[in-house]
Amino acid sequence: MLRRDQRRATSDEQRGKDSFSFFILCSSFVLVAFLVAACNSSGSLQIMGEQPRYDPYEASNFYANGMSARPVISDTVTFMQPLTNTLLYEGTVDGELATTFPFAITDAVMQRGQQRYNIYCAPCHGALGNGQGVVAQRGFCCPANFHSDRLRAAPVGHFFDVVTYGFGRMPSYGQVIPARDRWAIIAYVRALQLSQHATLDDVPPDQKNKLGNTTP
């Protein structure tokens, strides 16, 4: 049988042990929490490298087609795009295919047109515009030859319409190439057309030496 003061001492000791156990328990919880966070095993924990927002084109379960990005609603126009400027954005004037460019064709525009043509058009139509690009060589029949009489006579608005909305098997490039670039491409197509029907007399005298010594 323990005396009362002895009992008290035992109970104090017990309490000391309890609080020590509690400290160990809390420490373990904190440690485990750190470990779990460090291991990135739980989806509910936020980590800096994977924040709760979508990267471009990241998948999402929210929408039926699995995309987080939403498609452009049809008939959407660019902000501040003047709908009245049908020449620039539609290639038409009063409902007729345009015969003039909406802006002056400078050397910079032509360079831009050449660059864009070689990116988007040359795979099918060929660098020369003869419809013999690499895709045509692989069996895609039959990209237009810009040097045909029909297309040499076609107004520039026709090219703009075809690039924007497609033609035959050619799909629309309206979503891919901005309107000004489409016009620049058309300017370059005109230059290509000219190049295949030019004579030596068309070459400016100061440029003739660039052609080398071969005479046609």
Next chain:
Amino acid sequence: MAQIFHRSTNTLSRVTIFGAVFIVAGILGAVGIFVRSPYVTREGVPVVQPVPFSHKHHVNDDGIDCRYCHTSVEVSSFAGMPPTETCMNCHSQLFTTSPVLVPVFASARTDMPIQWNRVNQLPDFVYFDHSIHVNKGVGCTTCHGQVDQMPLMMRAASLQMTWCLDCHRDPAKYVRPLDQVFSMTWQPPADQLEAGKKLVTEYHIESKTNCSTCHR
């Protein structure tokens, strides 16, 4: 009272205390090597895709420009992943019976996107913008490697911060003329450092190493 431990234990304990330094250093070194290894960074590890799309075929064999598919690389932070329509521009006619293209045709038919697996992924706490890099003379291959030689896409760089800083500290080592940014064949000239320095001045490239340049 007899000794519990033999006298040699003294030497052993001294060696162990001294050896612990090397053991700790060894473990830290091993961790350091591990986090830089391709096992962690995925550098040079081809990523399996739902369609075994070959950049080697499309870029090298066909000569299609990067921007034909990655249309927003010059104007946006995101280079742009082509919609299935872009595949169908050519594959509406080409390889229409190929079994590897079945997911592409299924996507075009059902209007469900192809779920490509991300190859180059930065953590969400890193801000990165493609447009500023390609408009200041950082070529595609500088970061993405010889994409035209990759049948399956893989990371060509570790994408670790030290790799970013290597160029950000001294861009002259890597910048190229703007008309060569999308070239797959460009190689640094023998005098790259001097040529690069000139380009850095000409293009007003600021060597940005502030934390907030990328972590914002």
